[in-house]
Amino acid sequence: MSNKWKFFWVVSFALVLFFQACGMHSWEELLVSAADEKKMGREFDSLVRDKNKDVMSSGEELFSPQNDAQQELYDYYRARGKEIVKVIDKKDMETLLPKEKLCRNNTDNRNEKVACTKDNFFEFKIIKSKQLNAFAVPGGYVYFYTEILKENNTNKNGFRSESELMSVLGHEVGHVVLHHSRESIVKQAALAGVIDALLGDGIGSVLAQLGANFWLLGNSRENESEADVKGFEYTNKIGISSEGLSDFFSRGLKSYNPATGQCDEKKEGSVMDAFSTHPPSCSRVNDNKRRMEKAHQNFPKDRSERKFTDIVKAAGI
Ligand SMILES: [Zn+2]
Structure with a gap:
């Protein structure tokens, strides 16, 4: 040697x-601490709340329930998110929580910042939008667009079961747990030659140079499949079918044959313009099916009589 x-x-x-x-x-x-991640997420969330043009398209705004039916949907969605958080490994969770008091106090004064715990770290939100998408940013901020939650006569690609919602929620939480945004920001900073800013002026300066909509760019194939594996782990632990991931993705693929249930991996790339931050592919559909087979999974796609799709319908979003 x-x-x-x-x-x-x-x-x-x-x-x-x-x-x-x-x-x-x-x-x-x-280069990017857990506290940096939480601060970045908070910063992004304030842009969302302010309908900032860098991160929100025209007409998009944060969803806030206007009646009991919409409140039921919002509560249901957030409760499903919390259910996923509950089964995150202790070790994984430890990598997310900053030591500083940077989380929201859920009980009384919402502006007061308290220590971050498993219970208050993640925030699940809905954005009123015509886009069929969902995404997560560092610090545990998870956003689902209204369009992805609903399926109706004009939108044939929204969720059709609780399993689809839970699978995509698990996938998004997976991205956060695996620090994928941190990975891509360090990579992008290196490519843009601003790594010295990361070392010197900090993450804010790097983000200023990369642009506020940096988080809305697509994820890499590797990161997508890693997040799928995490999502599978969560749905499997909870006891709900993981098939929702394959169901949902296959609708976005022209190379999927619904009659045979087969997805031709050689015809990858012929995808619809949907779920742009997490591009679906046949390999993701097939990998998910293989994971289910290996685990001999036989969980229901909807766990309660009051179905998720009925709750969405009643909310009229
Ligand atoms: Zn993804």
């Missing part, structure tokens, strides 16, 4: 020990 390689291995080994000693999980955490 040359001296150069010896040096490389010694440094690598030292870095691993250093991360472990600091309770860190990756070198990206050195």
Whole structure:
């Protein structure tokens, strides 16, 4: 072994020990801390609330329930999100929670910031929009557009079961848990040559240079399939069918044959312009089916008599 390689291995080994000693999980955490992630998410969320043009299209706004039926839908959606959060591994959760008091106090004064816990870290929101999409940003902010929640005569691609909602919720939470946004911001900062800003002026300066809509760009294939695996883990733990992921994605694929239930991976790319931040593909549909087979999964797609699709219908969103 040359001296150069010896040096490389010694440094690598030292870095691993250093991360472990600091309770860190990756070198990206050195550049973007859990507190940075929460602050970025909060910043993005305030742009959403202000209907900022960089992150919201014309006519889009944060959904706020106007009647009892809409309140039922909102409560149901958030309760399903919390159900996913409950089954997140303790170790995974620890990587998300900042030490600083940066989370919202859910009980009384909503502006007061309190310590982040498993119960208050994630925030599940709905955006009134004609886009068929859902996405998550760092710090546990998860957004679903109204269009993806509903299926009706004009929209044939919205959710058709609780399993579809839970599978996509699990996928989005998976992105947050796996720190995918942090990974892409460090990558993008390096590509844009602004890594020195990350080290010096911090994350705010990097985001200013990359643009506020950075989070709305698509995820990489690897990150998509990793988030699918996490989503599967959650639905499987909860005891609801994971098939919703395949059901939902296959509707967005021209290479899927509903008659045979087969998806031709060689015809990838012929996708509809839907779910743009998490592009569906045959391999994702087929991988999900394989995971279900391997786990011998036989859970229901809807767990209660009052179906998710009926709740959506009643809300008239
Ligand atoms: Zn995704």
